[in-house]
Amino acid sequence: MKIIVVGTGYVGLVSGTCLAETGVHVTCVDIDKSKIEKLSKGIIPIYEPGLEPMVLRNVEKNRLVFSTSMKESLPDAAVIFIAVGTPPGEDGSADLRYVLEVAREIGQHMNDYKLVVTKSTVPVGTSKKIRETIRKELDKRQVKIKFDVASNPEFLKEGAAVQDFLKPDRIVLGLESENAKKILNRLYHPFMLTGHRIVYMDIASAEFTKYAANCMLATKISFMNDLANLCERVGADINSVREGIGSDPRIGNKFIFAGIGYGGSCFPKDVKALIKTATDAGYDLRVMQAVDQVNNLQKEVLFNKILSHYKGDLKNKIFGIWGLSFKPNTDDIREAPSLVIIRKLLEYGAQVRVYDPVAMDETRKILGERVSYGLDVYDTLIDANGLLLLTEWTEFRILNYNLLSKIMKEKTIFDGRNIYEPAEVIEKGFAYFGIGRKVSGK
Ligand SMILES: NC(=O)c1ccc[n+]([C@@H]2O[C@H](COP(=O)([O-])OP(=O)(O)OC[C@H]3O[C@@H](n4cnc5c(N)ncnc54)[C@H](O)[C@@H]3O)[C@@H](O)[C@H]2O)c1
Structure with a gap:
């Protein structure tokens, strides 16, 4: 055939x-x-x-x-x-x-x-x-x-x-x-x-099914992000909550990680498209409207933590960014939360150095020379005021604290994907900021 x-x-x-x-x-x-x-x-x-x-x-x-x-x-x-x-x-x-x-x-x-x-x-x-x-x-x-x-x-x-x-x-x-x-x-x-x-x-149901699948997954993410923000305010830890609910087979343990919002070429556009389909059909798709709104706000949550930690003054501060693609194992940076955070940092006069195992070329096409490109993971952090973990590639998972202590100007870690253990990071003398974690700060 x-x-x-x-x-x-x-x-x-x-x-x-x-x-x-x-x-x-x-x-x-x-x-x-x-x-x-x-x-x-x-x-x-x-x-x-x-x-x-x-x-x-x-x-x-x-x-x-x-x-x-x-x-x-x-x-x-x-x-x-x-x-x-x-x-x-x-x-x-x-x-x-x-x-x-x-x-x-x-x-x-x-x-x-x-x-x-x-x-x-x-x-x-x-x-x-x-x-x-x-x-x-x-x-x-x-x-x-x-x-x-x-x-x-x-x-x-x-x-x-x-x-x-x-x-x-x-x-x-x-x-x-x-x-x-x-x-x-x-x-x-x-x-x-x-x-x-x-x-x-039938054909209409098949076309709808794809949107239903992506919208359900986006909903899980926004739900957990919304709860993470509440956890911080009431003294709970979203990672513990996630483990506590994920073992329930009715809920499942996938797509319930809190972080810096969903990106990529599918979820953001598909959520918006289904909302538009509903509007055209004279129906208010309230859950998806909230999912979209939560996600837009979530992309700024980590930046707001940075801004508050440095008391609003980011001018000439150096930030090393680990991870650019919207998720690991791809070079796709379409709608990646990293781009929102980087643009905010630049807007506030910070210097940004980035590193990603495969997405540097794609990023260069969009950000050009407005940021500098690290030669490797740790090169990105020389004299940096802060490390921002934005995509959870495997190679970022274990930190070399000794090296970080030597090369960074300030020992501060902003963990946008909750991959580090706050207690361990703090015990090594670093300030830690995650998403919805009980332990945060110094
Ligand atoms: N990327 C994903 O993970 C994924 C998963 C499931 C479904 N989808 C859906 O699949 C579709 C494609 O997504 P993608 O990420 O592969 O897109 P993409 O942007 O990576 O690729 C689309 C390709 O189509 C080509 N193209 C556009 N008009 C054309 C024409 N008239 N004739 C021939 N080629 C043409 C473009 O040059 C481009 O190479 C989208 O509707 C997307 O929502 C994407």
Whole structure:
């Protein structure tokens, strides 16, 4: 079987590569010429563990090819997965222009039956718009060609995307034709060998399911952050509370870590998009409005602690930042809380030095030379007034207190992810500030 995956970002490149791994022929199409040129030379434009060798292996076996031309790729393909971006529009709604552009191209160039599957996160009703767009193009060409649309939202996590795709918790398929079901069952069968985890539903419910999943996860995070802020005020410790509730299987121990707010290319935009969908439908989605509001405030909580510790004077103070990506194991800094904190520090005249194992290049594209880039973890902290831990990469987990004591000007640690033990840090002579911790300060 030959398929096309349109959009070679985190979702498209991973999906295309994993599908090629099963033996189907995949053409990954993107309008970004430089991306396709790089991929054709074996250069992977994103950091995703395990992806590079898999791309190279499948390219070598001629099962995975890259192209900028939908027109040239279409004739041979039976299935087209749409995996282009759906960034937030000005009013919070998902911007569908890239998705519908792909639909237009399909309608302009298809010559026989196609199954068009949407993997991008899109609001309810988008598959209908895709169908109408394709039909309009076919009408313009005065041809009648059969096609089906389907919804197949993607649940992979950046940083573990390859494993998630190969061993999914579940695959959600929104369908309206038996033929689409047959084709997608065949494509996903290789990933289902250890259990049947395909959930079938109508297209609107499948589109909604993706938002429901991301909004639930965002809610867990904002809930814990809100409670963390209260813990500080009443003398409780959010880490103990987390352990106390996480062992209850009804609650679960994942996504209940307090911190500096959620970021990334999905949660912030998907929460906003669902709120907008609700508004358009004449409904107030109150829980999600609160989740969004709490998250915006949470991104400033650590900065406010810094400002208060230095009594409002950050001018020329030096801060060493560990971690820039919105979470570990990715170079994605879209909507990362680190950017909010760094911009605030710069606004107050502080000097900022940053270090991240993989996200420095992406950060440089956004912040340029407004910050300086550490050569390694500890280089970032020479003469620093404070250490800010913003992303919990494994390499930051154990502190070399002796070295820190020697190189830092002031022994102060702001732990935005609660990965250090306050009592231990304080015992080593450092001031410690976490999120919702009972022990804080000197
Ligand atoms: N990143 C994630 O973890 C994740 C997880 C699940 C779902 N999603 C959803 O999947 C979609 C893609 O996300 P992403 O993070 O992979 O995006 P991305 O921004 O990394 O990649 C999107 C790609 O689409 C390309 N593109 C745009 N218009 C195109 C066109 N007309 N033809 C061909 N290519 C085109 C862009 O050049 C870009 O390379 C979004 O809707 C997102 O919400 C993302």
